[in-house]
Amino acid sequence: MKKFLVITCFLFGGIAAAQAQQTSPVWPGCEEVEDQSKCFNEKLAEHVRNNYEFPMKGNEYIRGKVTVSFDVTENGEVVVKSVEGPKPEVNAAARKMLEKIPDMKPGTLNGEPDTRNFTTTYQF
Template sequence: MKKLLLILCILFTSISFGQDGLVLSQQNANEKGISPIWPKCERSRQTPVQCFDGKLRTHIIQNFEYPEIALNEGLAGTVTVEFIINKKGKVEVLDVHGAHRYLQREAIRIIRAIPKMEPGKWGNKPIAVAYEVPITFVKPE
């Protein structure tokens, strides 16, 4: 009886936690073809992965603003932002490291401004996909 109870507890625990917290890395999602779809990428001639990468680069360039205080203090460097596109298609910043905190704040602002998109899907279930993006701040001359 105790063995049966133990087996049932383990079985129900694994079922209740199965795939709810699943997050794929960008590389794994790209390999499996389950990347999030950036707005208007569904009509693109590019693959969803190519379109996502291009739109992300464009988004960073268009939204980039060198912080005034960082300019005044001569700050430069590379900030790496780790984030996910969650199961609802929204951005969640997980970690930021590198360079000065003023530059980190700007990098976070840029990433948080990413538009809501169609989340990656595993079969028919939405899934979170993790990304890591370096943003380099070079002080203008």
Template structure:
């Protein structure tokens, strides 16, 4: 009986972790032509990947605010944010590393402000795509 339960548990866990949990890295997604579609990139002359990269860069620049407390304490450094654009086109922050926590909070705020977009698709199926973005904080002179 115990052996049967063990086999049944292993079979069910294998089914539950099947293809629904696939997350492609940015490099793999770019190679396969699977990129989330940033709003208005469908009307761009650029490729979806180029448009996504440009819009992300512009988003970070436009939403960047040096935290006042970090400025007062003379904090600077690079924060690396790992996030995914999930199967629904929404941002999910996975991990944040580097620099001080005040700078990390600002980097998270910037990334979470990314607008909802059309998710990347593998065939007709939406798929999550992972990104890693470094954001450098240099204290203004």
């Protein structure tokens, strides 16, 4: 019986630990929206559309694929971690666009501010 009680305590303790409360960062303008994660993704996509400036070579736009990684820190600041792709001009334009992401309310883990990493690939 004692073993059963110990196993039960570990089981319920593990379930409680696995159910940590986590929230996404809140992009400015998404504070009152029910699905803030969806709003974050929509605002990020809008930011990319409005702020990415295609580099040019002569009269032609330089296009390319980049993988970007950035953090939203526990202070709500956006820190670009990496921008990787085969075309340096596209990488530089993507980095410049990411650096314009506004500060926001940070994500939380169990009620405490927490740094979140975002990694995605764009085809420009």
